[in-house]
Structure formats: structure tokens, C-alpha cells
Amino acid sequence: MTLASPGPTLGVVGGGQLGRMLGEAAAPLGVAVVVSDPTPDAPAAPTTRDQVVGGFDDPGTVRELAERADYLTFEIELADPDLLESVAAEFDVPVHPDPDTLRTIEDKLVQKRRLEDAGVPVPAFRAVDSVADLHDAGEDLGYPLMLKARRGGYDGRGNVPVESPADAADAFAEIVEAAQGASPDDPAGVAMAEEMVDFERELAVMGCLGEGERDTFPVTETVHREEILRETVSPARADEAVRERAREVALDVLDVMSGRGVYGIELFQGPDDEVLLNEIAPRPHNSGHWTIEGCHTSQFEQHVRAVTGRALGDTGRRAPTVSTNVLGDVEERQEATLHGEGRVFETPRAHLHWYGKREVYRLRKMGHVTLVGETDAETDDLLADARRLREDLTFA
Amino acid sequence: MTLASPGPTLGVVGGGQLGRMLGEAAAPLGVAVVVSDPTPDAPAAPTTRDQVVGGFDDPGTVRELAERADYLTFEIELADPDLLESVAAEFDVPVHPDPDTLRTIEDKLVQKRRLEDAGVPVPAFRAVDSVADLHDAGEDLGYPLMLKARRGGYDGRGNVPVESPADAADAFAEIVEAAQGASPDDPAGVAMAEEMVDFERELAVMGCLGEGERDTFPVTETVHREEILRETVSPARADEAVRERAREVALDVLDVMSGRGVYGIELFQGPDDEVLLNEIAPRPHNSGHWTIEGCHTSQFEQHVRAVTGRALGDTGRRAPTVSTNVLGDVEERQEATLHGEGRVFETPRAHLHWYGKREVYRLRKMGHVTLVGETDAETDDLLADARRLREDLTFA
Numbered sequence: 001m002t003l004a005s006p007g008p009t010l011g012v013v014g015g016g017q018l019g020r021m022l023g024e025a026a027a028p029l030g031v032a033v034v035v036s037d038p039t040p041d042a043p044a045a046p047t048t049r050d051q052v053v054g055g056f057d058d059p060g061t062v063r064e065l066a067e068r069a070d071y072l073t074f075e076i077e078l079a080d081p082d083l084l085e086s087v088a089a090e091f092d093v094p095v096h097p098d099p100d101t102l103r104t105i106e107d108k109l110v111q112k113r114r115l116e117d118a119g120v121p122v123p124a125f126r127a128v129d130s131v132a133d134l135h136d137a138g139e140d141l142g143y144p145l146m147l148k149a150r151r152g153g154y155d156g157r158g159n160v161p162v163e164s165p166a167d168a169a170d171a172f173a174e175i176v177e178a179a180q181g182a183s184p185d186d187p188a189g190v191a192m193a194e195e196m197v198d199f200e201r202e203l204a205v206m207g208c209l210g211e212g213e214r215d216t217f218p219v220t221e222t223v224h225r226e227e228i229l230r231e232t233v234s235p236a237r238a239d240e241a242v243r244e245r246a247r248e249v250a251l252d253v254l255d256v257m258s259g260r261g262v263y264g265i266e267l268f269q270g271p272d273d274e275v276l277l278n279e280i281a282p283r284p285h286n287s288g289h290w291t292i293e294g295c296h297t298s299q300f301e302q303h304v305r306a307v308t309g310r311a312l313g314d315t316g317r318r319a320p321t322v323s324t325n326v327l328g329d330v331e332e333r334q335e336a337t338l339h340g341e342g343r344v345f346e347t348p349r350a351h352l353h354w355y356g357k358r359e360v361y362r363l364r365k366m367g368h369v370t371l372v373g374e375t376d377a378e379t380d381d382l383l384a385d386a387r388r389l390r391e392d393l394t395f396a
Numbered sequence: 397m398t399l400a401s402p403g404p405t406l407g408v409v410g411g412g413q414l415g416r417m418l419g420e421a422a423a424p425l426g427v428a429v430v431v432s433d434p435t436p437d438a439p440a441a442p443t444t445r446d447q448v449v450g451g452f453d454d455p456g457t458v459r460e461l462a463e464r465a466d467y468l469t470f471e472i473e474l475a476d477p478d479l480l481e482s483v484a485a486e487f488d489v490p491v492h493p494d495p496d497t498l499r500t501i502e503d504k505l506v507q508k509r510r511l512e513d514a515g516v517p518v519p520a521f522r523a524v525d526s527v528a529d530l531h532d533a534g535e536d537l538g539y540p541l542m543l544k545a546r547r548g549g550y551d552g553r554g555n556v557p558v559e560s561p562a563d564a565a566d567a568f569a570e571i572v573e574a575a576q577g578a579s580p581d582d583p584a585g586v587a588m589a590e591e592m593v594d595f596e597r598e599l600a601v602m603g604c605l606g607e608g609e610r611d612t613f614p615v616t617e618t619v620h621r622e623e624i625l626r627e628t629v630s631p632a633r634a635d636e637a638v639r640e641r642a643r644e645v646a647l648d649v650l651d652v653m654s655g656r657g658v659y660g661i662e663l664f665q666g667p668d669d670e671v672l673l674n675e676i677a678p679r680p681h682n683s684g685h686w687t688i689e690g691c692h693t694s695q696f697e698q699h700v701r702a703v704t705g706r707a708l709g710d711t712g713r714r715a716p717t718v719s720t721n722v723l724g725d726v727e728e729r730q731e732a733t734l735h736g737e738g739r740v741f742e743t744p745r746a747h748l749h750w751y752g753k754r755e756v757y758r759l760r761k762m763g764h765v766t767l768v769g770e771t772d773a774e775t776d777d778l779l780a781d782a783r784r785l786r787e788d789l790t791f792a
Contacts, residue, residue, distance in 0.1 A: 029750065049442050310741045318714065337400040345706045354425060358402075
């Protein structure tokens, strides 16, 4: 392998904050990034070589991306696996992870079945094609249970808790209505029900598949509210045995995945310390942003290394690290102006990561702040500090 | 202070590797960087918002930069202080460091006099306006001595060692010939002579001036050959007392500087452990590249913070860190293709920083590699590892 200038170009479907941070990580390695995104001047545009403006599933856009790229990847699950496969073949450009992974993952029911078949521990689940199915699921799984759209949900969108049989009809109608292209008259294939895990805490592991090697980043703890990630705490405040079990489950998940790259693997630590798989994202993930400061290699550099066929970097943790998301705290969509970020700059070892989005709306991910500590004993304090910093940040 | 998108724009005169790494550091902070550089698609272009193509002292170029910027700075001493001052006034854009600092620094004789007046320990020196002056300097300072062009020298260019009186005439002619615009008939103001310090080692400190605050990065050791920086070792392998003295000298130097930003302060540790100032660069400096991985805040982030009026970041060292420059090892100017970089990727905690230059020539700075260790005791091993890695890197 040699390096010249211009170096290899990595084409990325999606130009949001993940593309932005991929661009930041790729530059020192001599890898140029070109993203495609329908929003002109997307968050990734300033940190990457160029942006092709166009839809994630627009053939012309993805063809232009492939024409300019030596390697293809995606930072959003809305990437179209059929299109990626055909374009990769047409332009003879490798695409990683394998687009087929998107097919496995995009349908949560297919994902869960595939993982269960591979021996990965998952919460109990079943297909729900009708209100009657949902009632049956309630009998099986107990209440409350979680009704999930099989496709297209993220950040809690597409998840509806069902507290009792009385809620079933409304919950099912809500999922069917929210599902793109689904008809209330033919709701088959739209939904699944899942046991509501009474978890002790949520964990996440970034898994890495390289060329003939695999690895995991250290297990992190994730804190969600309204099903949106708020904070990560590393190391996870779980017993070493639980962390080791989480790592084993993540490695088992990687066995099911295909193609190089990093994978966000979200887990539950159940009431008896069992570890169950929650969801997988075949890309860098919010739960791994802490690795930028917290590990010797960031998840973004690791993804660039993996997809371009370079050796994986050292995933070792450098220090205890907490991250907190900066989310939109306004009700109406409006131009984004963040107040209070001066305190982040004044706080030693606090790192602002701004995503460059022009507009803010409620719960939109606008940036994150990472706090680095010294000893693992102080993660509670770090988390408290991060929360105080975040409380001062407002778009109002 | 608030942050919006697009955020504040930092205009940087110069778009080489320092501008490139400024761009990498600015993006997470929400600061957009625009550089100016005469070379189209300069190294900084891919990591910054935009590049204005034009000379460092071209009024139209610097005016365009100022028009687009909320803050101005420079990453090269060839920036023109008069032009920066007039353009800053015209567009009401603050420029940091104070362009007057460039005037102080650009003439090494003026720089040394100013520092000596302020009580900063410097090697003995004197003005040399003729061969006769050089002979007098030899009487005063002893041989060998260093004859230096007062302006325009860097990476050893413009420095000629004088071994004995017999060398004086040739050495003086060489300096006068190399000095741009100097006439052999009127060589006054071109040169200075300096005592050749029989140093134990060379040290460097990155000094930081913020808004009402100042700080220093930890003292690093620098290793030069052919007067070009080859390696840095942090912490410097000097006694704590020497490191403390180096920090004191750096703070005294900052007292002489004016305007916010980071300053590269190069020092000699003399035979009796005294610390003498060698040279100053009013910008991020090669001796501070190790801070990207080695400190909580990099020198590049620190410069962006300082120039844009944000609080200075934590300069604390995270780990022992060695950096080695990747220099051109070919005799003829040619397209750059680096071989052997695969080993860098395979080495845990080794970090490649590629500057994206299309062409390579002998001793051109093409990139650097940083190695991060665990305990301060292992810096010798780290340095040996870095040298081995670098030996495998070749453009031939």
C-alpha cells in the first residue's frame, strides 16, 4: 500500500454529523472524503473534500459518488443496498460494510431472527401483522411490551410502548400510520413486538471488522431519555463480568455481520446481569463519539481504516470519558444559535463537537460535549459535570 | 459568546500543513477556516472551508480573506505586517498575533535585541554588516560561530557556520547572495553573527497568549539534523529544574510578544544547564505537533481558541509522546508517493499525519508520525520505535 496526493477517496452516502466526523478523522490519514447528501452544504461539507447533492437512494447521485471514489461506505441506514451493489459493480469500487448487511438490519424482525439463529441473546420478540397478533404477543411476552416499526425507526421514532391490551389497537394504528408506504388495510410486515426488558442499564460496544481482523472498543454505558441517547459513560459502571459478557455478545454479533467497518452494537444489561442485544447500526454510532478523545483510535478513524483496507487501530481506552449530546431544546424549527458554549471552553478537558447544522428543532442532535477524567473512580463526578455543562447550553 | 452555523470564520494567511491542521482542529469548535495561499489546492484546502489563491503579500488576496473573516491570523512569517494592519483596519477584523510581532521576529537581530532588553537569556550576538564586522565578531564570540541572515531564513536556510577567520569572506558572500534583494555592494542590515552554543540538547515550548490569560505547553525536546527538526520527545529528557527554567524563559518571551495565539519558542539547554532562547515563531510550530495526541488540547485548537477570543484549553500532557517528521528523501523534485506507511497503521498508538503535498523534494516536510507511550520512562524506546518506523518510509 502506498500513499500519494491526492490520496484514496472514500465516498460516503450521507453527509450528516457522522460524515462530518469521518472527514475530520480521514484527513490526517491522507484519505479524501466525498459525501452525498440531499441537503446542500450538509454538516459534512466543510470537513470533506466535496459533497454530491442528491438523495440517498438517487441512482445518479450514488453513481457520481462511486465514479469519484476508490472505496464506498455509508453513514446512514437509508442507503439503498440494491443501488449500492449495482453501482459498486458498475464502477468496480468496493463497498463496506456489505450492503447486504443493510438488508439484514433495516428490518428489525429479520435482524432479530438472524441474530437469534446465530446464538446472540435477544429479548423475546414476535411478528405482529394485526391487532390480533399484538394481543397474542401480549399473552406471550407480557405487558408492558414494545411495539416497533420493523423499518425506518431511529432515535425512538417508530417505537410505541403498549401498557395493556386496551392500548393495543391504538398502538398498532399509530405504527401503521407512521410506517411509510404501509396501508391500514394491509399492515402485514410493518410491525413487531418485543419484550420490554427491565434493564439495569444500557450498554454499547463499537465492533470493528477489518481485513482479516476484528476488535471491539471498550464497553460504554449509554443513558437514554425519550429513547434518544443523552450520555455515554466509559468505562460502563457495570461489573467487569458484565462488561466481558457485553464484549462477547458484540463479537458474536460481528460474526453475523459482513464487510469491513465499525458497527454500533446496543445492548441491555438485564436484571440478572444477562446481556441482551438491543439494536445494531452498521456504521459509526452516537454511542462511540467518546472514542475521539477517550481512545487511542476514534471510531471514525477506525471506520476509515477498515473500509479502506488499512490495519485497524488500537482501540484501547486512554482515560475515563463521558459524553453528552447537545440536543435541540426549542419547540419550533428555527435558525440555530447556541448560548452558553463559553463555559464548555472554560472547562478543562471539556471538548465541544459542533455539527454545523443551520436549523434546530426539538431533540435534534446539534453537537456533543466530551469530558475526559483521570481515574475510573470519578465517572459519577464526570457525568454530573457534563450534565451541568449541558444545562447551560440552550438554543432558546 | 454564542455559536451559530455558519459559525465565525477564521482567515489564515498561509495554507500549508499548519493551515491544514488548524482546519482539522477548528471544525469541531464550529469555527470555519478560510486560508490564502499562492499554490492552488494547497495542503490546507481539503480540511478548510475554502482557499483564496494568491500571494502572502498580495493586497487583493489578503483583502478578500479579511472580507470573509471574523478573525485573521497567519501560519507563515512571510505574512506582511503592514498589509495585515491596513486590511484589518479597513475591514474592522481583529488580527492575532499582533502583526507588529512579525516585525519584531522577522529580523533576527531586532528579535534578539528586544528579547535581551527584556531580560530573556540569549546567546551572544552582534550585527554583521561587512566581512570586517564578521572578523570582529569572531574575536568577540570565538569560533566556530553562526552567521545568520537576519530575514527570511527557516529550516536552516540562511544559517552558515563559520569555522575560522579563513571562512569569513565566503560565508558572508553566501549569506548576502542568498538574501533576497540584498546587494553585494551594500550588504548592511543583511546578517548577524551568533555564538555557537555547545548545547546539551534543544528544547521547545509552545507558549499561549489568550484573552487575559497565558499558559505554556509542556517542555519538549527537539532533535535537529542539518538544522531541520527531525524528532520531538515529550517529556524532554532533561532535569525537572531545566524544564522549569525553560518554562520560565518561555513566559518571559511571552511578555515581549503581543496579541493572542500560540508561539513556538525554541531553546538551547547549554553545557551548564542554562537555558538560552534560540528562535521564536509567532504561530503553531513543528515542535508542537505532538500535542495533537499528547495533550488535552492541541496547539492548533489552542491557536483557534486564542485568536477567536475563546478561553484557552488545558495544556496538560496526556502521555509520553514522540513525533518524527516524514521528510523528502529524494534528490529530484517529483510527484510524491509514500511507501511503507502500512507499517505505521499496523503499529499500535502510531498516528500518521499526512500533509497532502503533491510533490516531494529533498527534506521537504511531507507529514509526521506520532507515537504515544504509557510511562515517561520509555521515551528512549518510543524514540527508537519512531525512528524505525520512519526508516521504512520512503518516496524513492
